[in-house]
Amino acid sequence: MPSLVAAAFEAPYLDYAALAPEIVLTGVLLAVLVVDLFVDEDRKAVVAQLAGVGLLASLLPVVFLAVDGDDRSMFSGAYVVDDFALVFKALFLVSGYVVLLMSTDHIEEGDYWKGEYSFLLLSSLLGMVVMSSARDLLTIFVALELLSIPAYMLAGWRKRDLRSNEAALKYYLLGVLSSAVMLYGMSLVFGATGTTVLEDIARELGGDASEPLVALGIFFIVVGFAFKVSAVPFHFWAPDTYEGAPLPVTAFLSVASKAAGFVALLELIFMGFFGQDNVWQPLFWVLAVLTMTVGNLVALRQTNIVRLLAYSSVAQAGYMLVPFAVGGSSDEAAGTAQTAVIVYLLIYAAMNLGAFAIVMTVARRTRSGEISSYGGLFTYAPGLTVLMTIFVFSLAGIPPFGGWFAKFYIFKSAVDAGTGWALALAVVAGVNSVIALFYYAGVAREMWMQPVPGDDRTPIRVPPALGAALGITAVAVMAIGVYPQAFARLGDLAQLAVR
Amino acid sequence: MVAQNIVFGVLAVAMGLAAIRVVTTKNVVHAALYLVVVLAGVAALYILLAAEFIAVVQVIIYIGAIVLLILFGTMLTRAPIGRASDLDNDQRWLGVVVALLLLGVMGSVLADAFGSTKLPKAPQIQRTGDVGLSIFQTYVVPFEVVSVLLLAALVGAVVIARRD
Secondary structure (H helix, E strand, O other): EEEEEEEOOOOOOOOOHHHHHHHHHHHHHHHHHHHHHHHOOOHOOHHHHHHHHHHHHHHHHHHHHHHHOEEEOOOOOOOOOOOHHHHHHHHHHHHHHHHHHHHHHHHOOOOOOOHHHHHHHHHHHHHHHHHHHOHHHHHHHHHEEEEHHHHHHHHHHOOOOHHHHHHHHHHHHHHHHHHHHHHHHHHHHHHHHHEEEHHHHHHHHOOOOOOOHHHHHHHHHHHHHHHHOOOOOOOOOHHHHHHOOOOOHHHHHHHHHHHHHHHHHHHHHHHHHHHHHHHHHHHHHHHHHHHHHHHHHHHHHOOOOOOOHHHHHHHHHHHHHHHHHHHOOOOHHHHHHHHHHHHHHHHHHHHHHHHHHHHHHHHHHOOOHHHHHHOOOOHHHHHHHHHHHHHHHHHHHOOOOOHHHHHHHHHHHHHHOOHHHHHHHHHHHHHHHHHHHHHHHHHHHHHHHHHOOHOOOOOOOHHHHHHHHHHHHHHHHHHHHHOOOHHHHHHHHOOOOOO | OHHHHHHHHHHHHHHHHHHHHHHHHHHHHHHHHHHHHHHHHHHHHHHHHOHHHHHHHHHHHHHHHHHHHHHHHHHOOOOOOOOOOOOOOOOOHHHHHHHHHHHHHHHHHHHHHHHOOOOOOOOOOOOHHHHHHHOOOOOOOHHHHHHHHHHHHHHHHHHOOOOO
C-alpha cells in the first residue's frame, strides 16, 4: 500500500526580477479596480490615466531585463525570460498603451463602464505578457484564456447595441469552441509524451515520423490557434466581431490578440513540435494559401472601412502563416521563418493600430464607417489623409513605409527554403499582394480624388490622446521603413532557441 | 483486474445510453438530468483509475456547478420546461455524421496509441497531496494567472449582466 502522505513542500525557485513585469502589471490592474471604486463618475478619466501610467511602469522592468541581457528560466524551462519574451512583452505593453490612448475619448463619450474597461484591458494584456514567456502547454493555455475572456466581454461593451451583442456572442462561442479543440489536442500530446514543457516534448518526440496520436494532437492545436488568429476557414467570427465591437476593442483584437496567437504558435511549432514538420508544414501551407486568397478577395468587395480592415487583417494573418509553412526543413530555415514572423508582427502592429486610429478620428465627425464617407478627406483634413495614406500603403507593402520590409522578409523566408512548395507559396503571396493593392489604393483614391459627400468641410478636431496614438504609430511605421536593419536585428535576436 | 473491467463495462454502457438520451429527449430538464448521469460516470471512471482528486473535482464542478447553472438558467429565463418539439436543429443529421466521423478518427488513433497498454497491477495512486504540491511548485505561475482570470471574469460578468 503506497503512502498517502505527500512529500514535504519545497518552495519553487522564483526569480522575482524575471517576473517583475507581470508583478507590476498585476499590481496596477488591482489598483485600477480599487481606485475606480472611490472616484466620482465625472472624474473617471483618472482611472484611465492610472492604467496608462501603470502600463508604462511595467515596461520599465522589461527594459531593465533587456539591458541586463541574461536568459532566465524557471520551473525547469516552463517559464522563460529571453529576448523573444522581452521583445513581445514590449510589443504587447506598447500596443496596449496605444489602445488605451485610442479608448480615452471613445469610452468617455459613450455611456460605458470606464473603470472596468481599463481593468479588463489590463488583464487581457497580462495574459499576453505571460504568453510571451510561457514554454509549457498548461501555461500557454491559461495565458490564452486570460487574454481571451476579457476580450470577449470588451467586444460586447456597447451593451445596448445589438451588433455589439452579436459581436461578443460570436466571438465567445467560437472562442470557447477553439479552446476546447486546442485543449483536447494538448491532452493528446501530453498523453504521448508525458510532459507539458515544450523542450521536453521536443526531446520526447524527436525527429522521427510522427505516430497518429501526436499528429492528431498537433492538428487540433493548430486548428485551435487558427481560430484565434482568424485564419481561413476558421475566420467567420472576425468580420462581424470587428464591426460590432467598440472601435478601440477592434483595434486591440486585430493587433494584440492576433499577435498573441502567433506568439503561441511560434513557441509551439518551433520549440515543441519542430521535428514533426511532416505534420504541420502541409497544414500551414493550406491555411496560408486559403487565408491570403479568401481574405484579399473578400476585402475587394467591402464598402465599410472597418469590414475592409477586418478582411485585410485576415489576409495579413495569411502572410504571417507563410513562414510556418516553409520553416521546418532545417534549423536555418526555422531561424529565417521566425525572424520573418516576428518582424511582420512588430510592423503590422504599428500600421494596423495607426489605420484604426484614423478610422476612429474620422468616425468622430462623420459618424459613419462607409468608405464613401472618406471622399475628399484631403480637402479638409490633409494631415489625417497623409497619415492614412501612409498606413494603407504600408499595409499594402509599398516602400518606403514599414510594410514593404515585413513583406520582403516573408518572401525571403519562402525563397530561402527553396523547395517547390515554398516557391509556389511565394508566388501565391505575390499575386495576393497585387490584389491587396487594389483595395488599399481604393481607400487612398477616395480620400485624395473624390468629392466631399454633402460638401461639409468643417475640419476634424483630433483629441490629444488620439493624436498621441497617431503620432506613436506613424513614427514607428516611418522609422521601420527608413531604417529597417534595426528591426531585422531585433527579429534575429528574438529567435527561439531551437535544438 | 476482472472486477475493474466489469465495473468499467457497466459504467460505459450506462454513460453511452445516458449520453444518447441527452440529445434525443424532448425535455430540457430531462436532458440536464441525463447529463448528470454521464458526468457522474466520468467521475466514477476517475475513481476506477485511482485519481480521487480529479473525481471529486469532476463532481463539484461539472455536476455541482455546471448542471446546476443549466437548471437555474432554464428556470430563470422561463424557457419551456415541459416537452418541447422545437428542440431539434435542422442540421442534426449533419451533426450526427460529423460526430461519428470524429468518434471514428479519435477512437482509432487512441486505440492505435494505447491499445496494447496494460494498467499496472498495483494501481498508481495519484495522491491529492501531490496535486497540491505541483500546483504550488511547478505550476505556480499558471495558478496565479488563473486567479487573475477569475477576477476579470467576475468583474466583466457583473458589468455585462447588471441593469443600467
